[in-house]
Amino acid sequence: MGQAYAAAIESLRPTVTTEPGEAGRLTVERAVGLLAGRARCRLAEAHRHLLQMGAEQGRDLIEVAGGVIRLLDGPDPGPAPVAGLSTVVPAGPVRQFAPWIATVQRVLDVAPGMASFFTVERDPAGRLADLVWAAVSPEAVAPGGLRGAQLLGRRISQQFPDVVASDRWPVYEQVLETGRPAVLGPFRHGDGLYTVRAHRLGVGLLLNWTRHDESPVGDRLAGTERLGNLGWGEWDLISDDVYWSDQLYRIYERDPRLGPLSQAESEALALPEDEPLRAAARVAFERGERVDVTLRVRVGERIKYLRTVADASRDAEGRPLRIFGIVQDVTERETSARRLAEVERELDEQRRDLAAEHELAGKLQRIILPIPDGPIELPGLKVALRYLPAGEESLVGGDWYHAAELRDGSVLLAVGDVAGHGTRAAKTMAQLRHALRALAVTTSDPAELLRHLNALTCDLERETPELAATAVVARFDPKGREIVWAQAGHPPPLLSRGGHTAPLDRPSGPMLGVIDDARYETARFDLRVGDLLLLYTDGLVEHRDRGLDDGLATVMRTVDQAVRASPRQPLGELLARLQQANPADDTCILAARPVSGETQDLRRYLSGV
CATH class of the missing domain: 3.60.40.10 (PPM-type phosphatase domain)
Incomplete structure (x- = not known):
């Protein structure tokens, strides 16, 4: 499977072409890459947004792409402040965006299992010193609890300190030097039994882990939760018992030993600006309707967007007996949409400025x-x-x-x-x-x-x-x-x-x-x-x-x-x-x-x- 991922990703690497019909396509691809990098969204989402901009403005796609390139083809100033979002800088190295890395990430986003693409750090003698996460599948997890995109920019020596001293490390170095893939394992790590496949991809290393000792049903259920970044919970109103799935604890970044959040703790995490939405959801739930609402919560130093779909089993008079629901972390989707909207606003301002300057220069030129x-x-x-x-x-x-x-x-x-x-x-x-x-x-x-x-x-x-x-x-x-x-x-x-x-x-x-x-x-x-x-x-x-x-x-x-x-x-x-x-x-x-x-x-x- 790892070899198939490597082949798929390698086929998506940009290639240099001199065919005359390729200029427009390359312009669009470059604009999509820049837009995805600035908005921190997937390439497909950036491409759809580019098409939508062209349709709404009645402009040719290549012309819109050219405007995006003129605006964004420069150093990324970093994420602009977004209302309601934390601007705390994460610990660890900052991940630098590159369009090709985004393409790798796009493949890993839909890859089952645990897979990661690493860039390479070498010591003064040229030997492999460390590996840095550059792209990662949603199911990849580190012992400290970091998962998926949380690993980006971090070093493997920090999350898996024992791997640098293991017999797997020289094999990784050999794969990078020769380009020949390798399969290691099965080997015991923690409480699991794993096999890892290593492939050289460009100048980096693609690793894919397979765990052998998880039950098929539990594995599929956990994999579904992780793939959708969602968790589920139940609240028995008769016994007042509350149950959370493992993924729900991960979404709220809460230690499972503390148990589910109490109602008071949950309300303390909510943002006051979203109170009208919460009130409308409560009214709908009291009418017996299923609730589907996206609200913001403060988890640690970050603001998360959580979509909650909740329903209840009720008695003959419609009173709820058991509440059950699914919570999905849609922070990435919501923030990407806001960043795309911000980029579009900047493009509109730039286009208006250019149009005004062009009109003034044209009048001046015609007069002179x-x-x-x-x-x-x-x-x-x-x-x-x-x-x-x-x-x-x-x-x-x-x-x-x-x-x-x-x-x-x-x-x-x-x-x-x-x-x-x-x-x-x-x-x-x-x-x-x-x-x-x-x-x-x-x-x-x-x-x-x-x-x-x-x-x-x-x-x-x-x-x-x-x-x-x-x-x-x-x-x-x-x-x-x-x-x-x-x-x-x-x-x-x-x-x-x-x-x-x-x-x-x-x-x-x-x-x-x-x-x-x-x-x-x-x-x-x-x-x-x-x-x-x-x-x-x-x-x-x-x-x-x-x-x-x-x-x-x-x-x-x-x-x-x-x-x-x-x-x-x-x-x-x-x-x-x-x-x-x-x-x-x-x-x-x-x-x-x-x-x-x-x-x-x-x-x-x-x-x-």
């Missing part, structure tokens, strides 16, 4: 960066623009453009990208774009303009750490048809000439905001009739599922195809083809070509711009 419906007519140039927002709605970036005639009759073209997303990126984008427009009054030299923008970004970075941006600035002289350009850590412009597209060789220039007093070089080339110049931000060529070189090659093929398909009006054809959003980043595209006598109005080609 209006995209014209058609091409822009500039001296000697016709310029077309397209802005592609990120595929993920929550990402509003800092991509920007500039295309305007200068006072000397030349044309200034620019495209830039501020690192990050949200209102901060949008605000920085506005500052850089407006600064460029203002600086162009004093100089039209692209290198000098970038030097000033770098100084501004460095100043902003002192107020907002880790701020960085890239940009490319070009000046077009319509008389000589010459372009002088400079760049600051930006992807190279693409030049299409004679049916072939290639990136321009970049002059040197670091990113904006990285180096004080940075210097930028310029490059120049002639822009001939029939050429097409493409400035863009990195969202056009960078994608999650492909490398930068592949992305650049794809764009260059698209430019070649657009020019071949419409050699006289390539701008509209090009922008019609470059309209697929990058799911992870915004994209700004500026395409320009020299004006000739044969240039036609492109508005009908840019109706989708």
